[in-house]
Amino acid sequence: MSKIKVLIIDDENDFASTFSERLLMRGYLSCAVNCAEKAFKTVKENAPDVVILDLKMPSMDGIEMLKVLKKMDPSIEVIVLTGHGLSKGKDEAIKHGAFDYLLKPADIDDIIERIERANKKRMLEQQYLASKRV
Numbered sequence: 001m002s003k004i005k006v007l008i009i010d011d012e013n014d015f016a017s018t019f020s021e022r023l024l025m026r027g028y029l030s031c032a033v034n035c036a037e038k039a040f041k042t043v044k045e046n047a048p049d050v051v052i053l054d055l056k057m058p059s060m061d062g063i064e065m066l067k068v069l070k071k072m073d074p075s076i077e078v079i080v081l082t083g084h085g086l087s088k089g090k091d092e093a094i095k096h097g098a099f100d101y102l103l104k105p106a107d108i109d110d111i112i113e114r115i116e117r118a119n120k121k122r123m124l125e126q127q128y129l130a131s132k133r134v
Contacts, residue, residue, distance in 0.1 A: 003027060003028060003029045004028050004115060005029045005046070005047075005049045005050070006020075006028050006029065006030045006050050006052060006115060007030075008023075008030065008032040008051075009032075009034075009039045009051060009052065009053045010032065010034065010052070010053075010057075011034050011035065011056075012034075016032035017032050019052070023112075026112065035060075036057065036060035036065050036068075039065065040072065043076070044072070047073050048076060049077070049119050049122055050076070050078075050079065050099075050115050051069060051077070051078045051079070052079050052111070052115075053065060053066060053081070054081060054083075055093070056082065062082070063089070063093060063096060066078055066080070066098060067097075070096065070097040075125065075126060076122070077099040077122045078099055079100045079111070079114055080093045080100070080101045080102065081111070082101075082102075082104060102114070
């Protein structure tokens with residue numbers, strides 16, 4: 001089985017790079033970006049399987065970014081990981097296609113479990129769509 005590609009989108013550079021390194025040490029393919037422009041470029045060039053997305057971003061609101069990501073590639077599963085625990089944010093994120101919603105600080109093992117579940121969902125949906133084309 002190929003490694004899961006995870007894109008971390010968070011304007012807190014230290015958090016994002018440390019989190020990316022922790023995923024790399026656990027065998028995931030991971031990279032971190034700190035703005036919408038870099039995120040969209042990364043998705044176009046090397047589409048991730050799972051995105052970890054912060055809601056509060058300086059250049060574009062996380063919900064707007066979620067909408068664009070899902071339009072770019074509906075198969076990408078997005079996990080919102082934010083320090084701003086507004087229930088409205090959770091409701092909006094789920095409404096627009098987020099797989100899950102977590103509050104910082106989150107346990108790395110919990111995040112990894114959710115990444116695995118999100119990727120499994122993505123793979124099952126792709127298999128289903130492939131079977132419908134046959």
